[in-house]
Amino acid sequence: MARVLVQREVFDLGAESALLSEGRTDVGGIASFVGICRADDGLAAMTLEHYPGMTERALAAIAAQAESRWPLTGCTVIHRHGRMLPGDPIVLVLTASRHRIAALESCAFLIDWLKTKAPFWKAEEFADGTTRWVDAKAEDDAATARWGA
Amino acid sequence: MARVLVQREVFDLGAESALLSEGRTDVGGIASFVGICRADDGLAAMTLEHYPGMTERALAAIAAQAESRWPLTGCTVIHRHGRMLPGDPIVLVLTASRHRIAALESCAFLIDWLKTKAPFWKAEEFADGTTRWVDAKAEDDAATARWGA
Amino acid sequence: MKLLYFAWVRQKVGLAEETVTPPPEVRDVAGLMSWLATRSPGHADAFAHAAQIRAAVNQDFAPASTPVAANDEVAFFPPVTGG
């Protein structure tokens, strides 16, 4: 069973990684990905809205999909919501396995699927006071599709 | 320029990841991989021998290769040597980029290349007192080859 | 039937959620969207471009042909942009 959290608070990469290996000796590798808020085009902040209830279900389903495709010893998905400033971490994916390729591939899979299958919406705020909703990207659909969604 | 370290001491994943994003707002994602000593077949400990001088050169060359192939904003490679117990972390690779795919792919590339191009040798100690040198794996050569080495 | 709106759908409708009793001819997500578009200028604005709206029925993504019933929770929102 994956560890899935939806929260406003910052997560702790080191502590989350340690949780996946502590007290066990069958983990050969832990892959991780941290998604961070960039300050593109004068972006001042970004607010992530989500669908409480469905978000947790969707993240758990995505993590279960990864666990069914790769032999993982552990899997953690933490997605923040609320207002983020440039440089703030937004999402954390961690996958642990006996072998590195399972960990690395499933980590890439999870972040690709999160982009297109988790109910989050980003609103960008710019330095000039304007705001806009981020459009879904065709490249994210393509990235999801490469896993035979 | 990548941050490359060869050391006996444990590394700090959280602190190393933070180094790659602190004070900047152009990093969109940080991928990492931590390789850990497994207790396969009654393994009690593992000693990593290396070639001081050449190791640092080889790791820097591998990291430079990743930086030339992907648009990275940062890259860290830390490889431990000495005696490891099951559960101990051995190697850390971190890659940061504006976009997730560059970070994820270069992280996988780095760990594949480390396996076949960095001068480390592993000696395994078993619970019954026997020791043996780990043989290089054909699958690691294949993993390196997929990057068009 | 409980309805939830997110992102610009929420902003255009002017509500985060509402409870409605659609007429019996509303049988699926597509029918619900057509009916909702008649409820207010905000709803009309939100549902004017149905192709840009996604739905979930009882917290699962649902295509326009998905049946809806009185006790369902139905959500409308733009394509997701998480991660």
Add this chain to the structure above:
Amino acid sequence: MKLLYFAWVRQKVGLAEETVTPPPEVRDVAGLMSWLATRSPGHADAFAHAAQIRAAVNQDFAPASTPVAANDEVAFFPPVTGG
């Protein structure tokens, strides 16, 4: 010429490093390995299976045809197993 040995090559030779002056007919890594095999029973044991040994000249991986000269640092070791 400074020689370094690692892993089981080091164990079989019985030395981690040594300084040698090969005869002039030793011109490359392959020639150096053949000459080293004659230096002691340990060397002979280590270099008996040359196909299993890799080399580095001045800290770069080097195929058997790589030239070697008096001031070079040459290392012999099994295929690497890091990561």
